Amino acid sequence: MNQPPLRFLATKNYKNLHLDEPIYLNNLNIFIGPNGSGKSNFISCLKFLKDCLTAIPDENRGVSSFEDAIAKIGGNRILDGNVASPALVEFSYCFSQISQTNNPQRDSVILDLKLYTDQQKGRASISEEYLYGGEDLYDSSNKKRTKSPFYYYKLHERELGQGVVSVYDNPDQTQTHFEPLDNIPTNSLGLFTIPVLLENSQSPPENTPVYRIRRQLSEFISKWQFYNANNMDLNQIRTAEPKLGPSDIYLSPSGYNLALVLDNLNQNIDFDESLNLAMKSIIQKTRRVRPGRTGRLSLAVEWYFEGINEPFYLNEMSDGTVRMLCWATILHSPFLPSLLVIDEPELGLHVSWMPILAEWIKKAATKTQIIITTHSPDLLDHFTDCLENVLCFYSENKTHFFIKHLSKEMLDEKLEQGWELGDLYRVGDPTVGGWPW
Known part of the structure; x- marks a missing residue:
């Protein structure tokens, strides 16, 4: 394996995790940190996405897959306790080696979600959703977008229930344009509902780039x-x-x-x-x-x-x-x-x-x-x-938790003295972290 399939995760205002900048993952990832430091919350972000795409909607109760997935990770309590409600909770997932297209500019795919969360009204709904691709959208050293993305769709961007989807201009599939979408639900992930949304489209599936990438992403995520x-x-x-x-x-x-x-x-x-x-x-x-x-x-x-x-x-x-x-x-x-x-x-x-x-x-x-x-x-x-595969969850203010990658350079002196990683963890070495104090 080369580039890890799930390349990074970023969140904003989600519980106690402070991941405004993307956390890049490897093929092997070892999470360490004290209880309550956000490890389970990080994993919940991944479970949430799978449940949104694979859970069967409960039509008898009128509950969508998204609503069921939100309930599993905390419902309207997913908002950071230090942020005034209502507010947006954001998730960003980056995938590589997913799109098997002939266009190298869309080797990576990013799904951005913004969820409107109102604790008083007891609800969370989709405020904005974007699916876009590119080769090097983020530079792993400075965490900044480096190229303009190609958007498969933009949902609820300017008005709830409205959006656009990319459609090819011609059979050679070199240029695209946006076509409008309406009646987009805010209680279902667009990645889940896009086939239904496009049923009335005048363009055949092969002329809509999102069809293929949506299928590939759904198959990939469903196997988590x-x-x-x-x-x-x-x-x-x-x-x-x-x-x-x-x-x-x-x-x-x-x-x-x-x-x-x-x-x-x-x-x-x-x-x-x-x-x-x-x-x-x-x-x-x-x-x-x-x-x-x-x-x-x-x-x-x-x-x-x-x-x-x-x-x-x-x-x-x-x-x-x-x-x-x-x-x-x-x-x-x-x-x-x-x-x-x-x-x-x-x-x-x-x-x-x-x-x-x-x-x-x-x-x-x-x-x-x-x-x-x-x-x-x-x-x-x-x-x-x-050591580069070890990610430590730690806190600087006792309320929010961050993640840092360990490295041989960080621990080189102690490794030369014969310390093992577990030894440093046992004694609460501050470079390694992992302790509640």
Whole structure:
């Protein structure tokens, strides 16, 4: 992988995050910082975008995907507590390697959202929305726009419910012009509703640049997967016997479909071998881990050990072992999500497994984009070799949190003295940060 697919995120007036300038991401990203420093809020910005595009609207309650997504991240309480209501909450997402066009000037795509938030009236709605592209819209060193963008659409720019969309002038697709749009809802993301908005357009889909890029973005974002170790239901994982048939290739947030995912992924010979080598690395006498039939239509995970013919089942395995099996299934999958986010994967794991888990994460990050949050100095020790991938959430005023990238230059003197990253985190070294005081 070269340029990370999700290139940066910027926010304004969103809760306690102060990200007026874009935060650039790598293919591997390790988030550190004290509790309440904004790590979960950062991830919520990403979940929000996915939910806006993938959640099914609840027509019975008259709730759109956008309204449901807003409710999940705090509803009308998404506004920074130090900003007077009503006010705009802004999000900016930049994607690279998304647009497969022949025009190099549109290699990056940015989605800008401005949400009108009124706490007294208890609502948040879309105030403005822009989708635009360009090659080097922002310079990562000075965080400034460097070129004029190409706009796929501008929604609610001058008047709510009104907007424009770019349409090609001619078949060679070299020039475009804007055509007006009206009746644009403020309770649905334009990226979600644009196909409906264009149903009455006189131009065919192939003459409207947003059709292709919208489809590519939606497919990319829909494959994002989010996991939180605290939400993994070990009891459900142990006792679940999912039915054969569904084509699940991603573990659910609770992990209940583990056996089904293993059954589907085991059709790939390389995955079967990789998973079993991974399990042998944590329990050396492992012979094989596989999904087995319990009756005609149900599945359970069977764990075979050397010298023992009968399998063990997950209700006979330790919590940490079950967790490691879940992480191995996710990180060794031949069908990695387009973005993988894992909150605190170290929970419940023995310290001796930290270097193994770190290597799994690093290897997966060569194939997809990964965000890991952690409070574990034992896990951080094994990311000392890639400090540029560590982002520290910190506060200067105890009310707003910022993000800084670590680097070898920042810590060079202490690294030469033999310190590891986790050591510096343990003692609260101010250069690394990560402590609440």
